């Protein structure tokens with residue numbers, strides 16, 4: 157290995173390994189069946205011209221807005237030593253005056269991108285205990301719980317998902333829930349360098365369809381549930397199920413942990429082509445069960461029953477029975493991840509017992525039933541519920557915990573599935589006492605029209621309803637009317653720190669806005 161590579165910009169980027177063994181275009185072309193023009197020694201891969209580091213292979217892929225080849229000149233300027241593209245991209249490069257740039261050419265380059273990225277970074281995922289979590293609801297919660305409890309129990313753990321990435325307990329900024337394959341394998345490479353043992357990551361259905369987890373074989377894949385979501389991206393629920401089910405095939409995972417309380421989970425357990433272990437709160441036939449469940453406003457305790465008579469107690473820092481289900485999934489997947497052939501037979505039992513004890517010491521999950529407490533005589537909770545099942549779950553959990561009134565501030569995001577809007581309005585007006593319909597991220601849509609669609613759903617409910625478009629004003633109003641014993645829920649944005657309106661993201665954090673409102677209450 158040349159020590160020069162330690163001097164590259166990669167050594168300063170926390171999203172990449174500091175050191176990689178250079179690989180030549182000729183080697184990559186041979187291994188992945190690509191045409192090659194010229195040669196270069198590649199030390200990294202990226203899909204984004206804006207994140208090129210010197211020595212990178214820039215993957216110029218066709219997209220929905222542009223062909224990546226249009227950004228190749230910028231990529232080369234930033235230090236890319238070669239470009240991976242298709243025939244159309246190669247022609248575009250020539251037209252842009254980049255005819256001498258070393259090239260790898262293949263039809264459908266996205267199909268090789270995952271395996272190629274893994275190769276460039278030295279297949280780091282093979283050296284991690286990898287947990288991949290899919291489902292409509294609960295991915296962030298489950299992965300973050302797994303990571304924080306592993307850390308608390310003394311294991312070096314990482315997590316990748318909607319709230320970003322953490323390596324050894326340190327935040328690393330990533331933007332997609334499931335990063336693109338080159339970024340993902342780079343992150344794994346860094347995790348291996350940081351001596352990470354285990355990584356829990358969210359696998360979105362977009363990621364599966366777009367090949368973002370290609371080149372990864374998960375030690376354990378987890379299926380939480382399937383509800384209404386992303387019907388803007390997947391044409392039918394059947395397509396959406398098929399996208400998620402693809403994770404439970406031998407090329408993607410060695411074993412599946414599946415929630416059989418969920419209708420689609422039962423179907424997956426029957427149809428999957430890898431070994432499956434089931435978990436459930438309600439189905440007594442499941443391999444992993446939780447009994448003696450005690451739900452409190454600030455968390456829950458329960459007894460876990462696993463295979464082979466394994467039994468231990470667990471205490472989760474999160475309220476709600478759905479979070480008991482998420483926690484059970486996290487514990488079962490940790491047990492599987494620590495039960496590889498190379499481990500001593502009892503090792504996984506020991507790990508999962510200590511993790512279950514550590515859970516309550518771990519942090520909660522940002523923006524998931526997150527309480528904002530400034531000593532006020534009522535409760536304020538910020539929750540990322542932005543889909544019908546999530547609104548139902550969060551409000552359904554808080555309703556029986558409410559001594560007086562349940563006040564909900566809610567909206568819906570623009571440029572996303574429109575069908576969910578009235579359903580979210582209906583659920584709010586049925587479960588809450590007072591609903592304030594406001595803006596979420598309008599994106600490029602007319603905010604008033606989105607609110608109208610949410611309001612349309614509220615008409616048959618028992619709650620009183622008002623409309624305040626400005627989200628800050630809506631939150632201030634909710635706080636101003638709250639009385640002792642009330643619970644105020646601010647739904648939809650959770651951990652988000654910005655509000656996107658017409659392409660501009662304005663700083664906005666529900667938790668901070670609540671704190672400011674409480675200060676002047």
Ligand SMILES: CC(=O)N[C@H]1[C@@H](OP(=O)(O)OP(=O)(O)OC[C@H]2O[C@@H](n3ccc(=O)[nH]c3=O)[C@H](O)[C@@H]2O)O[C@H](CO)[C@@H](O)[C@@H]1O[C@H](C)C(=O)N[C@@H](C)C(=O)N[C@H](CCC(=O)O)C(=O)O
Nearest residue numbers: 203204205206219220221222224227332333334336360362
């Ligand atoms: C539908 C979708 O997922 N699109 C993703 C896709 O876009 P695209 O293929 O259409 O790309 P494009 O914008 O036409 O650009 C073409 C190419 O030029 C490149 N480019 C573009 C601009 C530039 O300056 N430089 C540059 O190199 C792009 O990286 C891309 O490779 O490839 C892009 C590059 O990686 C992604 O940023 C983009 O995600 C967009 C931003 C997105 O919003 N994705 C969401 C829907 C998403 O993936 N969400 C899921 C889960 C959500 C959930 O369940 O909650 C997630 O995993 O995050």
Ligand SMILES: Nc1ncnc2c1ncn2[C@@H]1O[C@H](COP(=O)(O)OP(=O)(O)OP(=O)(O)O)[C@@H](O)[C@H]1O
Nearest residue numbers: 292293294295296297318478539540541546549550
């Ligand atoms: N198992 C569950 N069943 C139903 N609702 C849930 C469950 N877990 C979490 N929720 C609700 O869904 C919201 C989002 O949870 P979380 O962020 O963990 O899910 P996610 O799958 O990562 O979502 P996203 O795809 O939007 O990132 C929570 O704030 C809560 O309201």
Ligand SMILES: N[C@H](CCC[C@H](N)C(=O)O)C(=O)O
Nearest residue numbers: 542568569572596597648649
């Ligand atoms: N990953 C989700 C986040 C939605 C968050 C919510 N605040 C909204 O804007 O709808 C999406 O992009 O669909």
Ligand SMILES: [Mg+2]
Nearest residue numbers: 295296318358
């Ligand atoms: Mg998530």
